[in-house]
Amino acid sequence: MSLTFDNRVALVTGAGRGIGRAIAEKLGANGVTVICVSRSESSCGSAAEAINAAGGKAIACAVDVADGPAVAKLSEELITEFGNIDILVNNAGITKDNLLFRMTEEDWTDVIDTNLNSVFHFVKGLARPMTRKRWGRVINITSVSGIMGNAGQTNYAAAKAGMIGFTKSLAKELASRSVTVNAVAPGFIETDMTAKISEAALDMVLPQIPLKRMGQAADIANMVAYLASEEANYITGQTFTVDGGMTM
Ligand code: NDP
Numbered sequence: 001m002s003l004t005f006d007n008r009v010a011l012v013t014g015a016g017r018g019i020g021r022a023i024a025e026k027l028g029a030n031g032v033t034v035i036c037v038s039r040s041e042s043s044c045g046s047a048a049e050a051i052n053a054a055g056g057k058a059i060a061c062a063v064d065v066a067d068g069p070a071v072a073k074l075s076e077e078l079i080t081e082f083g084n085i086d087i088l089v090n091n092a093g094i095t096k097d098n099l100l101f102r103m104t105e106e107d108w109t110d111v112i113d114t115n116l117n118s119v120f121h122f123v124k125g126l127a128r129p130m131t132r133k134r135w136g137r138v139i140n141i142t143s144v145s146g147i148m149g150n151a152g153q154t155n156y157a158a159a160k161a162g163m164i165g166f167t168k169s170l171a172k173e174l175a176s177r178s179v180t181v182n183a184v185a186p187g188f189i190e191t192d193m194t195a196k197i198s199e200a201a202l203d204m205v206l207p208q209i210p211l212k213r214m215g216q217a218a219d220i221a222n223m224v225a226y227l228a229s230e231e232a233n234y235i236t237g238q239t240f241t242v243d244g245g246m247t248m
Pocket of ligand 1 (some may be wrong): 019040064091141142143186189191
């Protein structure tokens, strides 16, 4: 199915590597102008370069998504430059796993700040012009951990579950302006984030996935591209799991 995008501009956080990069490249290949955001200049820079080299249009912006004032400043600059950001993909995320009794307050706060508070900062910075234009997409990358819970991930699961509640509430607030807000919940996807999972842990996980394998970043990018397209006009407030059947 070919997807329709009408001269759209997208901002993808965490676009330097993994799932975010696959999303940025997929949107870029569909003619969307992409603003690639990540923490380090080199990673978002190489994502933007790859999109431009493939004939798309992209720029790179390095910012810490947890830094509210920095995100507000960047949002203002981008709105001045582009007039409007049509598609916001909140994908940047980190894990700092530990059992609760061993988790430090810093590991709790870092994960909530990077994975959840960042979503608040970017939506505050970019969503108002979408409502004026009467068209917009906010797509939040949550996780099956936010749906099922996962031992060792109280911080991460709390942030990801928070994103789902945020998604539903914002969808209700913005629906009358034709701005849709959805979430995508990946299962186990092969990226740098999951490269740190031990062989032994993977041996326990894989049997619980009906498709018996990990997913690829492109599997998530395909769902995000669909939700960002014109074809998804009537979908809002939903969370779509892309997990090889793990949570059915
Ligand atoms: P990666 O670790 O491969 O990439 C994370 C990206 O996020 C990087 O580009 C990184 O920037 C960026 N990032 C992290 N922290 C910040 C920050 N403070 N400010 C700006 N950018 C930041 O992760 P994945 O691709 O695996 O994960 C992407 C999203 O998908 C995350 O939200 C994750 O929770 C979620 N997810 C992933 C799953 C998986 O199995 N991989 C499963 C379920 C959900 P830089 O490149 O500069 O370091």
